[in-house]
Amino acid sequence: MKQTVKVILLIALGIFLLSRLLNGTLSYYIHPRFNVLTLLTAVGLTALGLVYAIQQRKQAAHNRAHEHDHDHAHEHIHSHDVSWAGLLLLAIPVVLGLLVEPRPLGASALQNREINIGNDVSLVSANAPEGSELSVIANAGERNILDWLYLFQRSAEPTAFDGEEAHVVGFVYQDDRFADTQFMVSRFTVSCCVADAAPIGLIVEWPDTAVLTPDSWVEVTGTIQARTFNGVQMPVLVANSVSPTETPSQPYLYQ
Amino acid sequence: MAQVKEKHSPEVEKVGRETAVSNPARNFGRILGAIVILLLLIGIFPNLIPSGLNEKFQTFVTIFLGIFIEAVPFLLAGSLVSGLIEVFVDKASLARYVPKRAVPAAFVGSLLGFAFPVCECGVVPVTRRLYQKGLPVSVGIAFLLSAPVINPVVLVSTYVAFGWGPVLIGRFVFSILIAFTVGLIFQFAPPDEIVLPQTDEGHEHDHFAMGAGNGRSQRFWQAFTIAGDDFIDMVRYLIIGSILAATMQTFVPQSTLISFGSGPVTSVVAMMVLAFVLSICSTVDAFLALSFVNSFTTGSILSFLVFGPMVDIKSALMFLGVFRRRVVLYLILLPLLLTMLITVFINLNLGW
Structure with missing residues (x-):
């Protein structure tokens, strides 16, 4: 038996x-x-x-x-x-x-992990290694969140990307640090399995954050502008459209 | 055994037909039935529990399955190697290759990973099997601790992540040094106080000695069965370990840990705790460590890369399947203290 x-x-x-x-x-x-x-x-x-x-x-x-x-x-x-x-x-x-329905890591897992938002060294930083192939995505509209963060990290000047167009997909995350007109469009990066998942994200300026569902997937289009977040000047995605979208078949980003 | 069976197979069939209920046939029916039910379950009820039930639980399940699915292939590979060792390696030849004297023996043990390239999940069943083949305790311990790092795959992945430098060299030198030292320490303990008694040893050996003349395919067949036994035996520890690691990751914020450590000592402690909790495979941990380079001391990065592969939640749990509990405690504490000693020294004195 x-x-x-x-x-x-x-x-x-x-x-x-x-x-x-x-x-x-x-x-x-x-x-x-x-x-x-x-x-x-x-x-x-x-x-x-x-x-x-x-x-x-x-x-x-x-x-x-x-x-x-x-x-x-x-x-x-x-x-x-x-x-x-x-x-x-x-x-x-x-x-x-x-x-249990299979679901990728989302906003609830993010509360337990440090968020990488680009140029603040007090957060876990530099997921992308120097000399990575990520550096050569010329078309700004095709860069994903990781590509953007990688670019931000390489530049000391928060205003260096002002005016560049961005189009990214991620899930909605907010906590106490965010103003009413801000949220973060986030992804996890994974190098092996979800045990090592590290959240990354772009701060988005968008007047209508109240209608967003936390943890839902959105597509954000807009331009990069240097703004102040939590007392630090950093590049922020100023959105002109935020629309709900399906969970991507590859929910994580890979380095 | 197969010979015996084949010789008697007509008779067996007759017996089978004469028996009122044929056990094997019924078992096969059950198995088939269960498989069909499983397939139906997978197909029809993927969302039995509503997704909004509990976010934390959802996260826990995702991380648990992540760790488990990532580790299972390596455990299976280790079990297969273990099965092959059982059938194809005999005690005499193993004894011939392993040095008798303590120091060379422990040293060979810490380099044995090049002969059996396995990572931290696969190494446990292989070590256990080598013990059954009469491997000295000290050699096995040194192998167990060093093999997850001292093998070609990890060598390459660390080189790709960090390039040629103190991290690569330090990782390999210190892993060998620590494994060698701990192996040597265990040299002085009597084996029966270290390794759990093997319930099966006696008659399985008889059995396979009997099967030795049965030709190659028969021996592969046996190796497979043993691999299955080993896998089922060890996977239980892997599952408990993955559950523990996933629970820690779901409920203990990493920020607490990371904000804890930037000093020469605290950073080492933080990274070692992180390595223990994360329980990720040694073949890829270098890439993860890379993301900590800017905010952590070199010593602490090294402690992550040296200690993590030797001991983490899931491998510590798997050790329990091979060693006595007290020994498992030593196997955690000795590498922990040695790694800490070396890496704190580096942070304080060398300024890498």
């Missing part, structure tokens, strides 16, 4: 990983460079489950055929005897994965 449960759990875990990979929600958890690895793991776990099932069938047949003369060999598959509680543990990832 335990063996059967083991087989089911191994295969279930494999199928679970595969389903997340196929419906694209795997990118809510880990960097896409792990996709192939996850695929191999899903196949490997399913194969292991099948090997177990076949071993088990052979074993059962073997036991019945040799009940008298082969006592010592009977239990060999049961060697690492895992308790029922242990098996229950094994089910946790699949059960949680099935019961």
Whole structure:
């Protein structure tokens, strides 16, 4: 019976990983460079489950055929005897994965992490390494939040980007530091898995912040202007349109 | 065993048919049924719990699955290596290659990562298996602590992130030094007080000795089964570790930690605690460490890169599957103190 449960759990875990990979929600958890690895793991776990099932069938047949003369060999598959509680543990990832709707990290996770808004050294800074390929996105309208922050960090002058047009997608974040006409359009950057997710964001000036739902995804278009936020002068995105949008299929930004 | 089975397979079938209820067939039916139900669940009820239920819980689940999914491939790889070692490495040849004297043995252990390139999740089942093959305790400890860093993948990723410099050199030299030292310390303890007794050892060995003449495919078959056992055994610790790490990350604000440390000592403490809590894989932690370079001392970055791969929440939990509890405590404290000693010294005296 335990063996059967083991087989089911191994295969279930494999199928679970595969389903997340196929419906694209795997990118809510880990960097896409792990996709192939996850695929191999899903196949490997399913194969292991099948090997177990076949071993088990052979074993059962073997036991019945040799009940008298082969006592010592009977239990060999049961060697690492895992308790029922242990098996229950094994089910946790699949059960949680099935019961809880897959969602990328959002504003609630952000409260626990430092936010990188560009040029304030007291915040966790410089996610983008020097000499990164991010430096060469010439068309301002195609830069994402990370590209902008990277540019801001390289320039000591907050006014250096005044007047450049920007078009970015992110989720809405606000806390006590923001005035009524400000919010932050935010993303998480991920270098491995969501355990290392670091929030970044652009401060947006927009008169209608009251109608925005926190944590909802928006598309912001406007121009960059140097403004004062929380006592520090920094480049800010002055919006001329903020419109709701779908969660992107790649919710995180990668360095 | 397969030989035995094949020889008797007609008889087996007969017995199977004669039995009123055929157990294997019924089991297969159950498995198939369960798979179908699972597929239906995955297909039909992806949103069983409303998303607004609890933001924190949602965050917790996302981080937990993130850590788990990222680590599972490495644990599976480690289990497969463990299975292959069990079947293809015999005690005598292992004993031939491992030096007898304490100092060279611990040194070999700390460089063994180049022979078995595994990261911090994979290293645990491999170490356990090598112990069953009679690896000396000190060598295993040095291997366990150093292998997550001392391997080609981590070498390259650290080089890509930091280039040639004190961080790269320091990471590798200090990891070897600490693993070597801790290994040497354990040299003086009797093995049966270190490693958990292996319930299966005796007869599994008999069994595979018996199967040794059965040809290559049969031995791969056995390796697979052992890998499955090892995986199921260790993945439980990985799951508990991931749950703990995700809980910490969901409820303890990182800002508390980061604002805590800019001094030569406090920055080291902050980064070591961060490494312990984050529990990210050693193959990629260099990229994360890079984002702390501007706000943290070089010593503390090194402490993150040296201590993190040796010990973090999830690997500490997995150690519990191999070692006695007291030993796990030492395995956390010794690297912690040594790393702190070295990196605080660097911060105070060298000014890297």
